[in-house]
Amino acid sequence: MKNSLLLVLITCVVVVFYSFKGDPTGDGKSADVLFVGGRVLDPETGLDVVANVAVSDGRIVYVGSDTRAASRTIDASGLIVAPGFIDIHSHAINELGQRLQVADGVTTALELEAGAYPVGQLETLFPAGALINYGASAGHIWIRQSILEGAEQLSVTAQRKVVDGEKATRRGATFSAHASAAELEAMTALLSAQLDEGAFGIGLLLDYITQAMSADELEVIFTVAAKYAAPLFIHIQRGLPGDISGLRDIIALAQKHGATVHVCHINANAMGEVDAFLAMIEQARAQGVQVTTEAYPYNAGSTQIGAAVFGRNWQEIFDISYEDVEWAATGERFNEAMWQEYRAKYPEGQIIHHYGKEPWTRQAILAPGVIIASDAMPVFNLEERVHPRGVGTFARFLARYGFAQGESEDTLALLAKITLLPAQLLEKSAPQFGRKGRIQEGMDADITVIDLKTLRDRATYREPFLTSVGLPYVLVNGVLVIDQRELVDSAKPGVKLNQVVRH
Numbered sequence: 001m002k003n004s005l006l007l008v009l010i011t012c013v014v015v016v017f018y019s020f021k022g023d024p025t026g027d028g029k030s031a032d033v034l035f036v037g038g039r040v041l042d043p044e045t046g047l048d049v050v051a052n053v054a055v056s057d058g059r060i061v062y063v064g065s066d067t068r069a070a071s072r073t074i075d076a077s078g079l080i081v082a083p084g085f086i087d088i089h090s091h092a093i094n095e096l097g098q099r100l101q102v103a104d105g106v107t108t109a110l111e112l113e114a115g116a117y118p119v120g121q122l123e124t125l126f127p128a129g130a131l132i133n134y135g136a137s138a139g140h141i142w143i144r145q146s147i148l149e150g151a152e153q154l155s156v157t158a159q160r161k162v163v164d165g166e167k168a169t170r171r172g173a174t175f176s177a178h179a180s181a182a183e184l185e186a187m188t189a190l191l192s193a194q195l196d197e198g199a200f201g202i203g204l205l206l207d208y209i210t211q212a213m214s215a216d217e218l219e220v221i222f223t224v225a226a227k228y229a230a231p232l233f234i235h236i237q238r239g240l241p242g243d244i245s246g247l248r249d250i251i252a253l254a255q256k257h258g259a260t261v262h263v264c265h266i267n268a269n270a271m272g273e274v275d276a277f278l279a280m281i282e283q284a285r286a287q288g289v290q291v292t293t294e295a296y297p298y299n300a301g302s303t304q305i306g307a308a309v310f311g312r313n314w315q316e317i318f319d320i321s322y323e324d325v326e327w328a329a330t331g332e333r334f335n336e337a338m339w340q341e342y343r344a345k346y347p348e349g350q351i352i353h354h355y356g357k358e359p360w361t362r363q364a365i366l367a368p369g370v371i372i373a374s375d376a377m378p379v380f381n382l383e384e385r386v387h388p389r390g391v392g393t394f395a396r397f398l399a400r401y402g403f404a405q406g407e408s409e410d411t412l413a414l415l416a417k418i419t420l421l422p423a424q425l426l427e428k429s430a431p432q433f434g435r436k437g438r439i440q441e442g443m444d445a446d447i448t449v450i451d452l453k454t455l456r457d458r459a460t461y462r463e464p465f466l467t468s469v470g471l472p473y474v475l476v477n478g479v480l481v482i483d484q485r486e487l488v489d490s491a492k493p494g495v496k497l498n499q500v501v502r503h
């Protein structure tokens, strides 16, 4: 009797020891990080359960109720363990931009709308390594600039190129001249070479080159994109409020070429016609056209004062006037004289134009299938203000649009807009995204932990660099970059992501 009791006791101790010691990787190692007792959300499988999540060597190795040994165990009770947020529209691809975005829960930020050229030099923006994952499309406008104006330096909007002085007027042939047949041939070669180098599709700023763009050039771009099965990320051409022709033209081209198109910031383009724009996209999708879209959760837009749209009848297009526009760096409101002066002197200076309305924004960002992306503006220092969307988009979206309040199904659908949907958009051409945007065993350990009790964005137009709160832990490739609300400065686990070329 005494002996058998002892045997039971020893067995118990052994079982308990092994379950604590754990073996989540199957190779005898303990996990790197273990989150215990968090509410684990996975939009793909519909998982919404209190569980433990173990991470080893950059991957999620265990999701379940067992306890595991780990180098670092984090009590996640009362917190949400979610996939890291994926931002497919960020112009803030530099060290400061990443610091601001990671505090907003972003683990991957890509420059897809304006793109970069040459993408092979993107690493040079991160001489000390990157905090979060990054990548870029082949920027058509930079390739155009290199062909028409001979610009040879790395071009990406995150790079400060023009501040003042003689370099300030970079509005040459790139923005005004049609490309010749020979130049279009060169464009085919450069776009193809960039896709061969791993660019994530092609970024196309159509509204910035309305005078310069010809039907032939569009044919060239769509032909290359279709050949490479590379998505096009497009800032479509604007018209007067209600004019949907910019969207219609792009959908027609996508259909003709069998190309995949992603329409950037639908809220910014559709304004009061969000319904009609989304209906047209829905109809195109029903006909088999591969078209997706995105929105950001702010009512004001932001761009450069030299943008082509401001050479057109912009007051009518946006239904605003000078006093509705501010010089982003200082917050000064414009009058006509100041406008003429600044547009001539500082064409690349950023403005914030207040033309949107909350019901339009809400409708766009809550519509099923619409991805949330920040359109983070380039940042260079903490003195010159920028639009707050590069700092607060993700916390703002989660805190203000029903994520915390809804049924589990709604919560997962909203979370999908910043995790699973962007991953699915990219995974067709970049299979590594099949491992992102999910909390499942075998997936990349890009994880953002959410504290609903404190979650909110703090960045405003006046104080745009106040980082988001309520995201106490962020892991990138299995490494903690936000730990107990603090940025881990020494951590540089971010990697450059590339599209895998198939053509």
Ligand SMILES: [Zn+2]
Pocket (backbone or CB within 6 Å): 113, 235, 264, 265
């Ligand atoms: Zn844009």
